[in-house]
Amino acid sequence: MTDRAGVAHPVLPLVGRTEHLEALAGHAAAARTGRPRLVLLDGPAGAGKTALLRAALAADGPFADMTVLYGSCRAVEAATGYSGVRALFGPLGLAGRRGRTSALLDGGARHALPALTAVHQEGDAVPGDAFSVLQGLYWLTANLMADGPLVLVLDDAHWCDERSLRWLDFLLRRADGLPLLVVAAHRSEADPAAPDALADLVAHHLPAQLRLGPLDTPRVAELAGLVFPAVQPRPAFVDRLAAVTGGNPLQVVRLLSDLRSAGLGPDDAGERKIAEIGGRAVTASVHRMLEHRPDWVGRAARALAVLGDEDTAYLAALAGLSVLHVEEAVDILRHAGLVRAESREFVHDLVGAAFLDALGKAGAAELRLRAARLLSDIGRPPEESAAQLLLVPGAKDPWALAVLRAAATQAEHRGAPEAAARYLQRVREAEPDDPALLARLAKALAENDPERSLSLLHEAHALTTDARARTTTAIQLALTCLSVQRSAQGVQILTDALDALDADLGPEPDPAERELRTLAESTLLIVGSDEKSTFPQALRRAARTTEPPGDTPAQRQQLAMLSVLTAADGGPAADTARRARRALRTPDAPLGAWALLPASLALYLAEEDRAADEALEAVLRDSREKAAVWTYALALSTRALFRVENGALADAAADAQTALEILGRERWGETATMAHAAHASTLVARGEAAQAEEALAAVKRPGLDRFVWEYHWYLMARGRIRLARGDLDGALETFSACGDSMEEAGLTNPVFAPWWLEAACLLGGLGRTGEAREFAERGAGRSERWGTRRALGYAALARGASTPGAAAVEPLREAVTLLRSSPARGHEARASLMLGRALVEAGHAREARQHLREAVAVARRCGCVALARRAREDLMAAGGRMREITSSALDMLTGTERTVAGLVAAGAGNREVAQSLFVTVRTVELHLTSVYRKLGVRRRADLRAVLQAGGAASRWTGDSR
Incomplete structure (x- = not known):
């Protein structure tokens, strides 16, 4: 506000907020010691939130010795992906080419660039998904904190975009021990632009609440004294002022400014004027200021309300004025106390809204449409024009739709699917029957609203008539069905699309058509392999599929799926390995996880562990590069399960626990199964059955028994835990249930989840050799067909377990020999133990002790502490000597x-x-x-x-x- 001589007073003095400033100081002190805090500063419009933040940011404020990033969100950018992030990090200058060399963007922080840059530039790396950008922003923030504590101050957070709020949640989840303070100022009566994201942020991090209520009468009197320092305000004047404004600081200041401009003071005349103009101080101030000004002042003000602190030439172009007129208008607004002294921003967004209200809805929409075209004409990124268009109801002309589509592309590059969905939804209002648009919108919604995504894809598929386009849509629809656990539906849709495509292609399809068909075939195998209800159909389709050359990505993906399905069907292993190796041969383009993960499983089952490890390492390497955390955790979990069965328990535990730690920070981590199963399996093998049971109880995935792979790994872990805890009937029931479930699905590989071996060994140990033999025989034929040393060793071990007396020695010798030449170290130790026991029973104690010692040694190297201790007990009982088995330092x-x-x-x-x-x-x-x-x-x-x-x-x- 200003006096009549044009001398500016503080726009909103910090009155009555000392305790809030002290509270911020306390939170800053906690953050300095590594106790991160989220502070939510809220109150109605005009309560003084920005004034309080500016006081905190002052040189002598509570954040004086901390790195501070301040950003203010704008209503016009509420739908723009990462606009809040750019408001915070913009002053660092990292968006331009010169910023790319900053040490702040070293390492993982480079993934933050799509969120920071205004437009995709040639040479930029395209992010793998939204997580990679979040991860990059986390490391950028961590780099900032390397030199000291950091404060992130986000003003007008009710207008913050969803992706920026998701990032703050992501950051605070990982902030333990970091010197971080996040302060978000929020207008309590406003509807947030991203209500769900803001609610999640508050619910997850329980922020300290600083509420700015109305000023009491003494504080209103203090404000009046600042405006009229030479006159003592009368109590009746102050009471009327407080009553009319409700103690709202902005309303008090504007009303006092109006009185001063009118030549009135805190006396009877001023009191009477309060009743006349009070209750609408901001709007009244704007209208009163314009009453005695030329028309061009209002036009410039409205341009400023739409474009913000923009280049004067562009403000002039939008207003239809000269640059000189705009500059003079800004000076007039500044002297009237409506524009900040240090920038061309209104002192409050309510001021800008008041200028636009004077135009009416139609006039404001027309001005925003002109602003969108202006921004486009001067080469601004599409999202800036689109932000204006989203505020224009019914903007459906071809130019506007093209801008919205381009803005969606930009948002997709940023890893901001919510923003892309908003832009595409506006396009859909104009083009409701465009299947390509519906499919694109579905992709943008897939992460946060998979059900709506699926519904849109069904619409797109129904609207598509061309067989080729219909197949493309069916592929996306089937993979989305897979993500929402409706594989049967996806299989049916893709099967129908493939049948129609085959009927349409004719005898000589061109290369692109062949590649599309192969991609659809391989996708059908992927989706069909997920659930037991569709797995037999996938097996039958794989059996009648002609093996492709493997010259294209789709062909290699198909080969990978054929290899794992050949393995699931039980062999022979040589065919499985050959197909998997061909799928993994050095391609022209890197293979995706859908090819690498199935091929790794096939190679592991075929006993080609080095090649399986290389495939998983390729997934891990690519996932680290792209910050694709879900794929990374999945690859770790897969490798952990392989290592459990190979007896590499220390390495399995490392993979499983690392995967669990990563998954534990993600909201979708509760659906994980494989890492829990691997972790539980390592614990039970180390003799920690109670802890293993607790680890397996953490599995929360609904409908787990529907799935082909995870469910049977889970049952194997559960059965082994029950066995270790002495619940032999429960263990046998679990292993039998695993076998029945695998038979139901058609999963007959004898090495994957070898339930039959566990059941045979359990029953043989109880002396129930007849029952044990039944299980051994169920696995023997399949092991012969599969043909690996592991499978043959398992069959010999089961045969030995089911053979009574001295006759068990020979099959157990065979088992030890076969398993020793396989990767199955843990089972080798088990076979040596069982052989030692059989030799003792046959009266060959000396030879028995040799095998029992070997069982102890191999088990210890594997980390199978429980088995090693059992073998030592048998060795001592057979007359041998050995020191007590203790854990090494590494075992701890x-x-x-x-x-x-x-x-x-x-x-x-x-x-x-x-x-x-x-x-x-x-x-x-x-x-x-x-x-x-x-x-x-x-x-x-x-x-x-x-x-x-x-x-x-x-x-x-x-x-x-």
């Missing part, structure tokens, strides 16, 4: 600690480890501190020596060194 490490230790020993720094494992630096530091304590070392150099002595120095998650 948890799986994640082992992973971190291996990475550090291989030369990685804490930040590099954290980025590799999608965890925080603080998490790495905590794990490393625990490792040092358990191993009794003080330096990183000592750590490498200890791990080398234990044979673990070169094992680190995600790398094969």
Whole structure:
């Protein structure tokens, strides 16, 4: 506000908010010590939120020794992806080419660029998904905190876009131990632009609430004294002022400013005027200011309300004025106390709204439409024009629709699907029957609203008549059905589309048509392999599918699926391995996870572990590069299950626990199954059955018994836990249920989830050899057909377990020999133990002790502590001697600690480890501190020596060194 001489007073003095400023100081002090905080500052419009924030940001304020990023959200940008993020990080200058060389964007922080840049530039890396951008922004923030505590201040958070709020949630989930304070100012009566995201942020992090209520009468008197320092305001004047304004600071200041401009003071005349103009102070101020001004002042003000603090030439173009007129108008508005002294921004958004209200809805819409065209003409990114168009009801002309489509492309590049969906939804209002548009909108909605995404895809599919386009839509629809656990529906839709495509293609399809058909075939195998109800159909289709050459990505994906389905059907293993190797041969373009993961499973079952590990390593490497956390955790979980069956328990535990730690931070992590099953299996093998049972109880996936792969791994872990806890009937029931379920699905591979071996060994140990033989025979024929050393060794082991007396010795000798030449170290130790027991029963104690010692040694190397202890007990009973089996220092490490230790020993720094494992630096530091304590070392150099002595120095998650 100004006096009559044009001398500006503070726009909104900080009165009555001392306790709030002190509270912010307390939260800042906590953040400095590594206790991150979220503070939600709320109150009605004009309550003084911005004034309080500016006081906190002052040189002598509570944030004086902290790095501060301040950003203010705008209503016009509420639908734009990461607009809140850009408001915060914009002053750092990272969006331009010169910013790309900043150390702040080192490492994983480079993935933040799509959120920071106004437009995609040639040479930029395209993000893998929205998570990669979130991860990049996290590391950018972590880099900022490397030099000291950080404060993020987001003003007008009710207008913050959804993706920026999701990022704040993502950041705070990982902020433990970080010197971070987040302050968000929110208008309590406003409808948030992203209500669900804001509600989630508040619910997850329980922010400290600072509420700015109305000023009491003494504080209103204090404000009146600031405006009229020479006159003591009368009590009646102050009471009337407080009553009319409700104690709202902005309303008080505007009303006092109006009185002063009218030559009135805090006296009787002023009191009478309050009653006349009060209750609508801001709007009245705007209208009164315009009454005695030329028309061009209002036109300039309305341009400023639409474009904000924009270049004067562009404001002039929108207003239809000269640059000089605009500059003079801004000066007039500033002297009237309506525009800030330090910028060309209104002192409050209510002021800009008041200028636009004077135009009416139609006039304001026309002005915004002109602004959108202006922004487009001057080369601004499409999202800036689209932000204006979203505020124009019914903007359906071809130019506007083209801009909205381009804005959706830009939002997709940013990893902001919510923003892309908003733009595309407006296009859909004009073009409701465009199937390509519906499919694109469905893709944008797939992450946050899969049900609506599925509905849109059904619409798109129904509207598509061309067989080729219909097949493309069916592929997307089937994969979406897979994600929402409706595979049967997806299989039927894609089957029908393929039949129609075959009828339409004719005998000589061109290469693109052949590739489309192959992609559809491979997708059908992927979707059909998920649930037991569709798995037999996938097996039949695979059996009659002609093996493709493997020259294209779709062909290699099809080969990968054919290999895993051949393996599921039981062989022979040589055919499975050949197909999987062809799928993984060096391609012209990198293979995706849909090809690599199935091929890795096929190769593992076919006993080609090196090739399986290389395929998984390719997935892990690509996932780290793209920050694709779901795929990364899935690959780790898969490898953990392979390592469990191979007897590499320490490495399995490292993979499983690392995957669980990553998944535990994600909202979709509760649906994970494989990592829990692997973790539980390692615990039970180490003799920790109670902990294993607790770990498996964490599985929360609904309808788990419908699925082909996860369910049977889960049942194997459950059966082994029951066996270890002495619940033999429960264990046998679980293994039998696993077998019945696999038979129902048509999954007959004898090595995958070898329930029949477990049942035979359990019954044989109870002396129920007749029943044990039935299970052994069920697996024997399938093992012969599959033909790997592991499978044949399992069959011999089951045969030995089901054979009474001395006759068991020979099949058990065969089992030891076969398993020793296979990767199945844990089962080799088990066979040696059973052979030793059989030899004792046959009266050959000396030879028995040799095999029992071997069982102890192999089991210990595997980490199978429970089996090693049983073998030692049998050895002692057979007259042998051996010291008590104790855990080594390395055995005391948890799986994640082992992973971190291996990475550090291989030369990685804490930040590099954290980025590799999608965890925080603080998490790495905590794990490393625990490792040092358990191993009794003080330096990183000592750590490498200890791990080398234990044979673990070169094992680190995600790398094969």
